[in-house]
Amino acid sequence: MAGAATAETIVVTPGNMESKGWKLAIQQGVMGGWGNPLEPAQMPIGQFVTGPGLPPAGDGSFRMQVFYSDNNPLSKIYLGTDNFSGIELKRITKFEYWTYVQYRDYDRGRPPMIEIITNSGTSAQQRRFWFYPWGYTLRPADYTGSATWPVQMRTWQKWDLLDPNGWWELIGTSSTNYYGNWEWLRKRYDAAGETMKLATPYVGDYRDPMNANLQLANQTGTSIAIKIGSGQVTDSRYGPWWHDQSAVWAYVDKLVIGIDGVDYEYDFESAPLPVVTINNKAARDPIMNQARNNFRFTVFGKVDFNEFFTGDQFTVDDGSGRPILVKAPAHSVNPFDYVKATGALNPATNPPTLESRWDLVETLAGIGEY
Numbered sequence: 001m002a003g004a005a006t007a008e009t010i011v012v013t014p015g016n017m018e019s020k021g022w023k024l025a026i027q028q029g030v031m032g033g034w035g036n037p038l039e040p041a042q043m044p045i046g047q048f049v050t051g052p053g054l055p056p057a058g059d060g061s062f063r064m065q066v067f068y069s070d071n072n073p074l075s076k077i078y079l080g081t082d083n084f085s086g087i088e089l090k091r092i093t094k095f096e097y098w099t100y101v102q103y104r105d106y107d108r109g110r111p112p113m114i115e116i117i118t119n120s121g122t123s124a125q126q127r128r129f130w131f132y133p134w135g136y137t138l139r140p141a142d143y144t145g146s147a148t149w150p151v152q153m154r155t156w157q158k159w160d161l162l163d164p165n166g167w168w169e170l171i172g173t174s175s176t177n178y179y180g181n182w183e184w185l186r187k188r189y190d191a192a193g194e195t196m197k198l199a200t201p202y203v204g205d206y207r208d209p210m211n212a213n214l215q216l217a218n219q220t221g222t223s224i225a226i227k228i229g230s231g232q233v234t235d236s237r238y239g240p241w242w243h244d245q246s247a248v249w250a251y252v253d254k255l256v257i258g259i260d261g262v263d264y265e266y267d268f269e270s271a272p273l274p275v276v277t278i279n280n281k282a283a284r285d286p287i288m289n290q291a292r293n294n295f296r297f298t299v300f301g302k303v304d305f306n307e308f309f310t311g312d313q314f315t316v317d318d319g320s321g322r323p324i325l326v327k328a329p330a331h332s333v334n335p336f337d338y339v340k341a342t343g344a345l346n347p348a349t350n351p352p353t354l355e356s357r358w359d360l361v362e363t364l365a366g367i368g369e370y
Contacts, residue, residue: 009265011058014048021083022266025219027205027229029075031068042067044229046077048270050293052251054344054355056098056156057267059296061253064112064228068105068247073205076229078115079252080222081266085200087259089118089186090193094258095161097226099133101153105247108137112252114161115225117201117216121190125214126199128206129185130227132167133159137244138237140179156253171231172206172216178237198223206231226252275342280322280352288347298342299324299354300364305335315351316341325349328356338364 045065069075099111114131135149147165187193204217230241277298301318315323343356
């Protein structure tokens with residue numbers, strides 16, 4: 001099949017999210033019980049923000065933060081879309097997103113997950129599947145594979161939901177056939193992988209029963225959702241399930257869904273930051289410790305050929321002898337090129353660091369020596 005062509009980058013903001021087909025639902029949970037009075041948990045935070053750092057698309061991302069909640073109903077955040085309801089799973093040719101975890105209370109703490117609701121192939125009965133970015137929470141006794149997933153804090157991580165080593169689980173079943181990769185999921189209720197489709201649930205909570213139309217429930221009533229918050233406090237399979245997503249502070253960005261080879265990229269943004277061009281000396285000014293949060297910065301100069309130069313980073317010198325380290329994974333510049341790069345400045349490192357992306361680095365033609 002020919003390479004996919006991006007249909008469009010769809011920027012989702014607080015002002016347009018409904019018109020772009022997105023819904024947000026925040027559920028304030030409770031804590032206590034177990035012999036103590038129940039009381040409301042702190043209200044979860046779900047908001048469009050700038051950063052953290054330089055997200056994988058644009059300047060912003062969506063913050064998802066739940067606080068301590070250890071009784072039913074648990075605190076939850078759902079950011080969902082029903083734009084693709086009715087699409088056969090076999091037509092999905094790309095499915096990926098990015099997460100950033102700032103903090104978690106428990107070692108079992110998970111990043112925001114993807115939830116999809118499907119039919120059962122030839123039956124309308126709905127099924128719930130979750131994608132686990134860091135792999136299984138509890139290793140299944142019969143799992144003989146060796147797949148591992150990098151657990152990294154305070155950095156952006158990309159997740160390919162169609163990866164043969166990706167980890168999906170069928171939620172709310174007693175079956176032992178409850179986990180696998182995307183190929184397993186697509187054929188879970190149809191051995192040929194032809195008839196399973198995304199399906200619209202009704203608005204409710206995980207603990208709500210399947211209704212007369214054989215629909216499950218989630219907070220946004222959408223077939224695809226980015227979610228944080230376990231189904232319920234305890235589970236026969238997962239034990240203290242609430243540990244998985246209690247007191248987790250994280251961000252998501254750049255959800256890409258490909259249908260029949262055409263990609264739809266959703267970029268979550270608040271207000272774009274103004275861009276300021278600076279020289280390398282200015283990057284070291286103490287005022288930058290405050291300005292870094294309010295601006296994006298552009299620097300110019302010649303790429304050094306030194307110990308910092310790799311395929312993911314390089315230093316740039318504007319002639320002052322005060323280099324700036326530019327981090328731009330998969331960049332295409334060469335030593336001694338003249339470039340300009342835009343990104344998020346961290347003046348606290350030595351040398352100062354500009355968190356950039358390959359698409360924000362430009363090689364400048366026709367510029368001679370200093």
